Amino acid sequence: MTKTIKLVASLFITLACTSYSFGQKEFYNNNKFKQLDEELPTPNVYRTGAGAPGPEYWQQQADYVIEATIDEDKKRLTGSETVTYYNNSPEVLTYLWIQLDQNMRATDSDTYKIRQNHIGEKTNINQLAAIDGFPEYDGGHKIQKVTDASGNALKYTINKTMMRIDLPKELKKGETFTFNIDWYYNINDRLLMGGRGGYETFAEDGNTIFTITQWFPRMAVYDDFNGWQNKQFLGNGEFALTFGDYDVKITVPSDHIVASTGELQNPKDVLTSEQIDLFEKAKTSETPVVIVSQKEATKKEKSKATDTKTWHYKADNVRDFAFGSSRKFIWDAMGVDINGKTVMAMSYYPKEANPLYGQYSTEAVAHTLEVYSKYTIDYPYPVAISVEASNGMEYPMICFNYGRPEKDGTYSPRIKYGMISVIIHEVGHNFFPMIVNSDERQWTWMDEGLNTFCQYLAEQEWEDGYPSRRGPAENIVNYMKGEQNNIVPIMTNSESLKQFGNNAYGKPATALNILRETIMGRELFDYAFKEYAQRWAFKHPKPADFYRTMEDASAVDLDWFWRGWFFTTEPVDISIKEVTVEELDTQNPKVEVAKRKAERDTQPKDITTIHNEEAKLVTRVDERPELKDFYNSYDPLDADLEDYENYKKYKAGLNEADKAWLAKKHFVYQVDFENVGGLPMPIIIELQYADGSSDKKYIPAEIWRKDDKVVSKVFVCEKEVTQFVLDPNRETADIDTDNNYFPRKPEVSRFQLYKSGANQPRTYDSGRLNPMQKAKKNKK
């Protein structure tokens, strides 16, 4: 009995092992050009196989009427809202999910609990105190009341950053449900605790800039793909939001200027007639018009009003609403013509940001609108605003950026270009994800990657040689060659990303730039990219919609590219493994015999022969010539009659074209390429000739489709090649360029020098004199 059981058990194990190894190694299709059908969702009536919204595509809508008051002393926002939710889905809803983002800052927030801590050598008291967040700060949305349109209390349940409202009756297709929420929250000190919004108090004058974001209970997205997108807000994965119309009244100290999403409805209540005139003048001005001057703002800093004013804003078809408020705000504006429609580009900033912000901010806003409109869709909103708040964060029509020079008004190039870049980036977010409304909670790359790519285009159109941090292939190399356990594929949920900036900003932006410049070409890429933006403007795209549209509109099979760049962490490293020189056989015995003999004569002699020659050895046959016969003078390399006859026949068979080709000199090379990195890419090879000229050949990535390890290519040249160079313009992000040369020629390229200059962090300079200060000092 015992024996039988053992036998069965071991038999079972053997079988299991066998089938496992077969499954992995022999039968599974690991081809790098395998189509993505298994990874992408099946197309349906909502999202088509072409990557477009389907014939039955639907999306929800949520309209908001909000009243909010900021208590400047208490640093508290109190609000009440009426939300009208439209169920456009074919499904029946019995509950709604609302996002309470401020709860991420509640004292019991999971954000602090799931953060890893390590004891470092230099751990300071502040870090130890902040392990559990900021227990002294009573953060979080304090929900006061949830009622229906008639004021009856609604049943609701709060699960951390999400709140479920149980509907009193089913909400069917085409129906709306209106409800009210009253709440307040204590605004966070942004410099102490960080945060996308909050307040910043200036030590020198005691005044505050409020940047108010994620401030009202917002509808979660309900769609065909996820149902409710109610993944908790933990801090990294940003937002998934529903489009709607907003009517917002904001009450603040009467000397504040409010910069907000939307259009001001009551200018006469909050602005002077002079300010209104200047605003009108700005609409047609070629340069920014200052509406609130530094002088006015500085004067208000000292007086500090105690009464209040209410600013009334409206915004249509936006997915969110944010505002900034301060008596420190200087305000300038300029009309931008977007295909015949005037959009107001505007900036609000404290005097600490001048002269830099006044000179560049509104120009950078206008530039962004123009360039992005060219590559995506015409900017559809009436205003676009850049607020200086020493950070970088985006909302519809408004964003918060950094850009403060030194106290003497000078600044480093890092601050100047960092500021222009952050303004382009955050204004650019209007397009991705504010209009092309992707799910940021799930995929960071869909907005950050696409936006960083467009940012690169806009930077390069700002001035020649603009020091772009992300976009050029060479700038992603360090990330791509990093430790594999520090890298995850781009197709990874936002909260699980490692190296957020490189993964979700740098790598996808670079991938798109490579598609545009190297793989598809500008014409095909630009058309397809614009098509994606047009198809999904004011809708909710998913990754497959992007991948499919780019192929559908260009007739370029990019499945291998998405698979390699977006679904794996493999780097690009192609090597020239070997070059074989193939000499042409003329078949002419006279020529070939001489060649063969010359080759033999250059062969090194063996050591015994050398020593015998040195010793002047006399052999037996030397002594006795009668021992010689036919073979002592026979040379197997000599041609015989048959060789001459064959050559005659061969010549007679040549046509004129063959003869002409043979009359020229030819060099034939077989080059073997090895894919060391794993990611298939086009082979771009430069042949440098002995006469100093060169040729660049482009071999599409599909050369790797049958063998992704080693491929060979023969080059027939009329001139001798002295050097083969792979990817001479560094356009593929190849992580090891030493093996790009044959013969090998390791060297520090100018690209690496350039990169070390361009990859500087965008932090403030401290201590050292910036180049403007040095120049001033030298003058004295």
Ligand SMILES: [Zn+2]
């Ligand atoms: Zn961004």
